[in-house]
Amino acid sequence: xxxxxxxxxxxxxxxxxxxxxxxxxxxxxxxxxxxxxxxxxxxxxxxxxxxxxxxxxxxxxxxxxxxxxxxxxxxxxxxxxxxxxxxxxxxxxxxxxxxxxxxxxxxxxxxxxxxxxxxxxxxxxx
Amino acid sequence: xxxxxxxxxxxxxxxxxxxxxxxxxxxxxxxxxxxxxxxxxxxxxxxxxxxxxxxxxxxxxxxxxxxxxxxxxxxxxxxxxxxxxxxxxxxxxxxxxxxxxxxxxxxxxxxxxxxxxxxxxxxxxxxxxxxxxxxxxxxxxxxxxxxxxxxxxxxxxxxxxxxxxxxxxxxxxxxxxxxxxxxxxxxxxxxxxx
Numbered sequence: 001x002x003x004x005x006x007x008x009x010x011x012x013x014x015x016x017x018x019x020x021x022x023x024x025x026x027x028x029x030x031x032x033x034x035x036x037x038x039x040x041x042x043x044x045x046x047x048x049x050x051x052x053x054x055x056x057x058x059x060x061x062x063x064x065x066x067x068x069x070x071x072x073x074x075x076x077x078x079x080x081x082x083x084x085x086x087x088x089x090x091x092x093x094x095x096x097x098x099x100x101x102x103x104x105x106x107x108x109x110x111x112x113x114x115x116x117x118x119x120x121x122x123x124x125x126x
Numbered sequence: 127x128x129x130x131x132x133x134x135x136x137x138x139x140x141x142x143x144x145x146x147x148x149x150x151x152x153x154x155x156x157x158x159x160x161x162x163x164x165x166x167x168x169x170x171x172x173x174x175x176x177x178x179x180x181x182x183x184x185x186x187x188x189x190x191x192x193x194x195x196x197x198x199x200x201x202x203x204x205x206x207x208x209x210x211x212x213x214x215x216x217x218x219x220x221x222x223x224x225x226x227x228x229x230x231x232x233x234x235x236x237x238x239x240x241x242x243x244x245x246x247x248x249x250x251x252x253x254x255x256x257x258x259x260x261x262x263x264x265x266x267x268x269x270x271x272x273x274x275x276x277x278x279x280x281x282x283x284x285x286x287x288x289x290x291x292x293x294x295x296x297x298x299x300x301x302x303x304x305x306x307x308x309x310x311x312x313x314x315x316x317x318x319x320x
Contacts, residue, residue: 003301006301006305007301010269010273010301010304013253014170014171014174014211014270014273015167015207015211016167016170023163023166024162026161026166026169026183026186026187027158027159029183029187030155030157030165030187030190030191031156031161033187033286034154034191037191054318101161122179
């Protein structure tokens with residue numbers, strides 16, 4: 001047998017597993033360790049996200065950004081209402097009690113949730 | 127449950143390169159199939175390098191975890207099994223260097239933790255382990271890294287921090303001894319089979 005043949009044979013022998021190796025148990029152990037690494041990573045990311053969200057919430061609460069946003073929203077709503085024609089049907093113009101910036105935001109929120117649900121459905125169906 | 131077993135059956139028919147691509151896209155079951163296929167060979171290599179069973183198991187798992195992290199780097203140009211064996215061998219060398227156990231001067235074969243009689247399995251299958259047991263630790267390490275993990279002589283010299291000539295002579299002497307020992311074992315197997 002030539003050196004090259006012998007070395008080829010040797011490499012094939014090295015590629016063989018021992019007869020008693022439990023391959024399935026080994027694969028399970030690798031999967032478990034992968035799962036553990038993922039759980040740790042997601043816990044870390046989730047934890048950091050929660051901390052970040054908490055800090056952001058405190059910062060928002062301490063600033064007057066919410067009041068200013070509400071005031072801007074009120075102004076914008078008043079401008080929109082003033083610019084609407086006076087002969088609009090009541091159901092479209094609102095009856096005064098139900099309409100307001102909050103109502104508009106609720107509609108926008110519901111629409112966004114609906115769109116998100118539809119997008120999620122489309123992605124998971126594919 | 128039936129879905130999971132069907133998926134496993136489907137994956138078991140796939141080629142390594144396809145499984146590696148699926149794993150790179152986040153398909154963990156595909157990587158698990160790769161670990162099932164090649165875990166035994168990686169553990170066997172680590173034992174042949176000198177690791178005991180527990181260490182070989184741990185390091186083989188570590189090697190597969192590293193392989194999973196770097197799976198996007200595997201382009202299918204070589205065999206997946208050879209790629210993971212190389213990762214495992216590098217891990218083992220790193221560990222030995224940390225433990226200051228790389229000694230290329232020992233001249234007598236040392237007892238192998240991973241090669242007890244109970245583990246040698248059917249005759250023929252473990253001929254290589256029996257033959258490797260006759261080599262000095264340095265010869266076994268050099269031959270196993272060259273022919274089991276695909277290291278070149280130059281890479282081996284660098285990894286072991288040893289002169290290229292020393293590495294080459296260990297590989298040459300180891301191969302000569304293995305050739306003689308393996309033909310002896312083959313001859314005795316033939317006689318036993320008569």
